Amino acid sequence: MNKKMCGNDGRRLNVSGVLRYLGVSRSGYNSWKNRVPSIREQRKNNVKNKICDIYDESHQNYGAPKITAILNKSGETISEKTVGNYMREMGLKAQWIKPYTITTVAPDFSETYKNILKKQFNPDTPDAVWCSDITYIWTFDGFVYLTSIMDLYSRKIIAWELSRTLEAKWIIKAVEKAKKNRQVTRPLIMHSDRGCQYTSVDYIDATEGMTRSYSKKGYPWDNACIESFHSLLKREWISRFKIKDYKHAYKLVFEYIETFYNTVRIHSHCNYESPNKHEKNYWKELRKLEIEAA
Secondary structure, eight states: OOOEEEOTTSOEEEHHHHHHHHTOOHHHHHHHHTOOOOHHHHHHHHHHHHHHHHHHHTTSOOOHHHHHHHHHHTTOOOOHHHHHHHHHHHTOOOOOOOOOOOOOOOSOOOTTSOOSSTTOOOOSSTTSEEEEEEEEEOOTTOOEEEEEEEETTTTEEEEEEEESSOOHHHHHHHHHHHHHHHTOOSOOEEEEOOOGGGGSHHHHHHTTTSEEEEOOTTOGGGGHHHHHHHHHHHHHTGGGSOOOSHHHHHHHHHHHIIIIITTTOOBGGGTSBOHHHHHHHHHHHHHHHHHHHO
């Protein structure tokens, strides 16, 4: 009996006619149709499904290195090259990182503002080094400005403020929020660029007891980690939306930082863990060492 099948336009096609047109025998077609996938093919399809799940959970941001790390941690033995090949077969691509573009010029290049950090971006403990920067976010209602403060140990954003102006008071609010959130009890390094907000009297008062460090003149790479975070925020999230106003921008920034970046997004610096988990593991290991030493 001749079976029918539907084409893309909804018309019913005769299987025998299609097979004759393609030069395929009925027995060959039946053999292909009833063929059981090999163990290798089954594993490949299973891995591809896992890759798709991880890719979607990352909001379509992760590339082969991060996906490979997650698969390996789950017990799947697979190389980064193989993951990359599977992603290409499925048309999956990581978000591309644009090179740095200097958008602001520091007004004060005095030798008073020293670079204490000197690109030492990997402290041994949390709350040893914080860094801060401001970035612009465009909306249909005008620019809004995001001030972020990052703990360099875990790359966690420990405080942020979204404002309609570039006044120094918004940075002060972020600093006070960071001190409250982290309950800082000892001096630490606070690194920033030389923008007027970070050299203001109010900022100096707010960071009293901390060691203030400043990037070199017109050199954003001295503050690369926080610059990179702002680039990630825009590339992985903000750039996908037509932002109406401050309220809409605030909602998007909150969603990215509080429900993805700090809590879910893995980072190679953090041994492919999220910032929150990386810090949690640090304190867990520290308590373990203290108990053993007691």
